[in-house]
Amino acid sequence: xxxxxxxxxxxxxxxxxxxxxxxxxxxxxxxxxxxxxxxxxxxxxxxxxxxxxxxxxxxxxxxxxxxxxxxxxxxxxxxxxxxxxxxxxxxxxxxxxxxxxxxxxxxxxxxxxxxxxxxxxxxxxxxxxxxxxxxxxxxxxxxxxxxxxxxxxxxxxxxxxxxxxxxxxxxxxxxxxxxxxxxxxxxxxxxxxxxxxxxxxxxxxxxxxxxxxxxxxxxxxxxxxxxxxxxxxxxxxxxxxxxxxxxxxxxxxxxxxxxxxxxxxxxxxxxxxxxxxxxxxxxxxxxxxxxxxxxxxxxxxxxxxxxxxxxxxxxxxxxxxxxxxxxxxxxxxxxxxxxxxxxxxxxxxxxxxxxxxxxxxxxxxxxxxxxxxxxxxxxxxxxxxxxxxxxxxxxxxx
Ligand code: GLN
Numbered sequence: 001x002x003x004x005x006x007x008x009x010x011x012x013x014x015x016x017x018x019x020x021x022x023x024x025x026x027x028x029x030x031x032x033x034x035x036x037x038x039x040x041x042x043x044x045x046x047x048x049x050x051x052x053x054x055x056x057x058x059x060x061x062x063x064x065x066x067x068x069x070x071x072x073x074x075x076x077x078x079x080x081x082x083x084x085x086x087x088x089x090x091x092x093x094x095x096x097x098x099x100x101x102x103x104x105x106x107x108x109x110x111x112x113x114x115x116x117x118x119x120x121x122x123x124x125x126x127x128x129x130x131x132x133x134x135x136x137x138x139x140x141x142x143x144x145x146x147x148x149x150x151x152x153x154x155x156x157x158x159x160x161x162x163x164x165x166x167x168x169x170x171x172x173x174x175x176x177x178x179x180x181x182x183x184x185x186x187x188x189x190x191x192x193x194x195x196x197x198x199x200x201x202x203x204x205x206x207x208x209x210x211x212x213x214x215x216x217x218x219x220x221x222x223x224x225x226x227x228x229x230x231x232x233x234x235x236x237x238x239x240x241x242x243x244x245x246x247x248x249x250x251x252x253x254x255x256x257x258x259x260x261x262x263x264x265x266x267x268x269x270x271x272x273x274x275x276x277x278x279x280x281x282x283x284x285x286x287x288x289x290x291x292x293x294x295x296x297x298x299x300x301x302x303x304x305x306x307x308x309x310x311x312x313x314x315x316x317x318x319x320x321x322x323x324x325x326x327x328x329x330x331x332x333x334x335x336x337x338x339x340x341x342x343x344x345x346x347x348x349x350x351x352x353x354x355x356x357x358x359x360x361x362x363x364x365x366x367x368x369x370x371x372x373x374x375x376x377x378x379x380x381x382x383x384x385x386x387x388x389x390x391x392x393x394x395x396x397x398x
Pocket of ligand 1: 019021022037038039040183
């Protein structure tokens with residue numbers, strides 16, 4: 001090796017490339033397509049929230065906050081969880097502010113998974129789970145959601161694979177990762193599902209990581225069942241949530257992890273040497289905004305209206321709509337469209353849809369490690385009505 005050459009080393013994540021969200025957003029930009037791929041709102045957040053952050057900055061809240069997050073925000077989160085889910089987390093010892101949900105997930109995994117430990121995930125799964133487990137030296141055991149089909153063979157819904165989950169859990173299972181409301185399918189867990197999960201892990205030393213970043217997007221009058229609403233699960237769970245989805249500020253990257261004291265103690269050991277602290281003015285702004293519960297209590301109606309508007313437009317296309325009880329994602333089966341591109345795999349179909357039809361989507365196969373094709377793609381409908389209308393016009397020409 002010459003002295004001017006950068007030394008090479010084995011990649012810690014050899015299988016990882018650029019995330020599908022970044023790839024599809026770039027493709028959408030290249031083709032000036034309407035971006036219904038990566039999940040983020042295209043409308044502004046509340047000016048009052050920005051004013052509260054401005055006020056924090058202008059009143060010199062600009063130095064390091066406490067490592068665990070400012071008390072006002074942790075107290076507000078504890079209060080919210082108590083009100084909604086009935087569990088009391090001690091804000092001093094059980095709630096930590098993170099730089100978004102993804103950091104909360106990685107740090108939770110790094111704090112409890114040792115080399116050789118097994119971690120069970122349910123695919124389709126959010127793309128950060130597996131690399132986070134890899135970084136911890138853990139072994140990912142994936143079980144697949146059951147794909148239910150109608151008589152014509154099109155995907156109609158998904159079901160939790162209880163038998164496969166039961167088989168996957170053994171003495172080496174350190175952690176099970178669940179996600180409700182679920183990205184990408186939009187499915188939500190019911191109380192009975194939490195009970196079944198509790199049955200599976202009772203008398204084991206398996207922990208739970210529950211990714212609930214879409215907790216305030218559950219529709220048709222249904223409830224979100226958090227692990228915090230289940231006393232038995234709460235005692236062994238890292239509960240992850242985020243303000244980005246709830247307050248239309250995905251770029252602020254502020255979230256939190258609530259977990260029993262012993263889990264939080266280990267979590268904070270990793271957190272303090274990873275991000276150390278999360279930016280101060282955002283925390284003050286969010287803490288002030290959080291005192292008004294209407295900002296999250298109004299969210300289901302807000303997104304349900306968008307979902308219903310988008311679905312009624314999609315009903316005029318050849319896409320088969322899957323149910324969307326939660327999240328801001330709508331999955332569709334494209335196999336019934338009357339075009340030759342139905343033969344394409346999901347990733348190629350999304351590329352074609354972006355470059356030729358001008359609407360970007362995300363292939364559900366990207367949420368599986370071993371690409372699993374079911375002819376389903378995901379749209380994000382967290383968009384202004386005029387964005388959705390333009391996208392629907394293009395999709396209705398298919
Ligand atoms: N959570 C977002 C989604 O599923 C994307 C976040 C990201 O781009 N990493 O679309």
